[in-house]
Amino acid sequence: MILHHPRPLTVLLTLGAALFLSACTDDGDSAAGTVTETMTVTPGATMPTTTATTTGTPDPGTPTLATTTTQVTPPTTPDRPGSCEPDFFLDEFTSPVVMFCDGAWARAGQAQTDHVLVFHYRDGRWLSHPHDGRDVFTQYPCYDEENLRATGAPEELISQVSLCEPEDEQG
Template sequence: MKKPALALSAAAALTVSAIAAPPALAEDTAAPAGASEQSSSETELGAGEIIGITFGVLALVAGGAFFAVQQGILPLPVQFPPEVAKRLGLPVAQAQRGSCDPRDFDTIVPGWPSPLGTTVMYCDGQWAKVGAAQSDWVEHFRYANGQWTRLSADGKKQPADYVCFNGYKLRDMGAPEEFIRVATICTPDEIGR
């Protein structure tokens, strides 16, 4: 609670200090009657100076906001993909990961474990390809909301009639390239079969 208030106070202080006019430009009301008058161009800010000060203030506020987000003081309203967040120097949200133990998948798929057990072919804690040992029964999983869920196939691979997945859809879901390489990807003609 104190961190956002601290960031906003710092941004406000920077903004106010950047706008304050230097003492040399302030009007001197106590000048003697015989003193020479200053021209209006010496006491007023020109359009270029006002624009410069405005851009300076905006740069300070933006820099302060970036620093506050980078330090985790202010949360971002959107979540960037991890690779983008790393490039920008922003904190990367740590995704929950499930166990890659074959017994965890046995409880999800009816009929598992097979007599010869379950084989985990790929698992990174968020995406998995798992099969019944020494068979062609393979399932694909995604870890979300604290549990493994089976992925619904997007089509059937011909002529073997294996399930396949739309590679673009998997990428949109955030699947890593390693998972996409081991998943059976449909050709455009096989999607929807």
């Protein structure tokens, strides 16, 4: 016999086995028993995992209450990347220009100005990444190379920012 729908058959067989087991555990107590079936479905798995438990001792003449719980576990995925469209930087700039963006890190600024910031995409939004100091001559923000690497900034971004020198002001 060829079975084309193994999942419904598995559920029926499991439920039937649980009911059979609940009927077989009669020790003379007339309290109605409960059969609980839990099915966990994991995406990508070929067959769901099913467990059935019986509590109480059912009376052979009493209908048994069956409860089925299905739990679907979503696959684990990394945070979705942030959009690199300039409109996503309107919280910080009125006319944003994006100079670098990989979905996790960005460098953006106000059009036709020197106001440029580094952003890190966290918790579903672009957050300004704090600078580590200011260049002593230009007073532009600078970044500590080791700190950027430690927080996961990509090489392409690191090569675009002003890196702090030992004589640069901190803060």
